[in-house]
Amino acid sequence: MFALVDCNSFYASCERVFRPDLRDRPVVVLSNNDGCVVAGSAEAKALGIRTGVPLFQVRDLIRKHDVAVFSSNYTLYGDLSRRVMTTLATLAPKVEVYSIDEAFLDLSMVPEAQLQVLGEQLRERVARWVGVPVCVGIAPTKTLAKLANHYAKRLGSGVEVWARPEDWQAVLGQTPLGDIWGVGRRLVARLEALGIHNGAALAALEYDWVRRHFSVVQARMVRELNGEPCLTLELQPPPRQQIIHSRSFGQPVVSLPPLRQAVNDYTARAAEKMRMEGQLAGSVSVWLRTAPMGKPQQLWPDSLSRDLPQASADTRELARLAVQLLEQLWKPGLRYGKVGIMLTDLRPAEHAQGGLFEASKTRQGEALMAVMDSINRSGKGRVWLAGRGVKTRQECVWSMRREYLSPAYTTRVSDLPRVS
């Protein structure tokens, strides 16, 4: 048996943890750059504010109903997510962290009669220890556990246990295709065209037929809907294959120097993340997008990539290459809205192939990066490459809009909430 634990309106719930005055007020959280709504509390959804809608389209609703608005505060959400996951592990030690707000748990050792009680314990403990509401779906496959969770949320029961086929069979008949994990927009259209309109019809399909007409992924899903597990708990996430860092700018950027700084900054962030995971990159890509969206002023190319002579995790080498690519992409007079960098062809550092003449240089670079990382993690200050410029993020012309940012309640001493 698997449990899928999913936090309710996670980002909005995080904003409420240290703001009990918001308990009954609608809350929405915006994307980076305050562009669109990425999360809304139940009250906000009831007002018709959908996830993904641009902010300017719901301004009136927000004003009229006194909706509390927040910029994304990933520092806060990431920290609360970690707390949720460690809390879950106190009741079910095998946890697969599936996303920032979801985890699969292995409940194979739990007797059927105790599943319901355990589900309720999970909810209560996370609510008490972290302050975030969660729902729990329990079933013999991950796909069914996902769906059970969906119903736990929708019915308001909080916990749904599907231990036997009769528990889910009736429900599948009422389930729209798009509610099933792994069925997106395109698949809904293709299935509908074939006369398949709900979860029960999907589950009734023959494995081989699905395998032939769709792919092995959908064929497995059909088996999972019948209670036959094809997916297992992944306790150790496989090493990442690529690291992307990209941001929209708060305002369009025309000149090259600020773009160089942004590319330096993004590359440094991505490289730091890569080093934390013990990997090297073999290749770097950069792309540029003009602003505003949907009005392409730039034709081709808008992205470039190049292999490194030797795989590296040295910010200096990666940033130098990324800036070269940027300079090839940039055209005078265009207004740019976004730049992104991607590190690909990642491989474990211990498998690194040494260059014939580069050994000592590489070792020096590694030592330098290690020192930089340890200073930056010490909490006492930061060091960076001069190419990034000396302004703080907020002062840069390329920085993103974050008009409604909440404090870093749990990760910055000066932002600790006061209790009176």
Next chain:
DNA sequence: TCTGGGGTCCTAGGACCC
């Protein structure tokens, strides 16, 4: 006028190998 930022997996087809 104003619209995010990450990721993964699968398949088909082409090129090439023995």
Next chain:
DNA sequence: TCTGGGGTCCTAGGACCC
């Protein structure tokens, strides 16, 4: 006149997830 069988690697495109 007759013309095999078994592979790998790469890329583009399509699909999905949060």
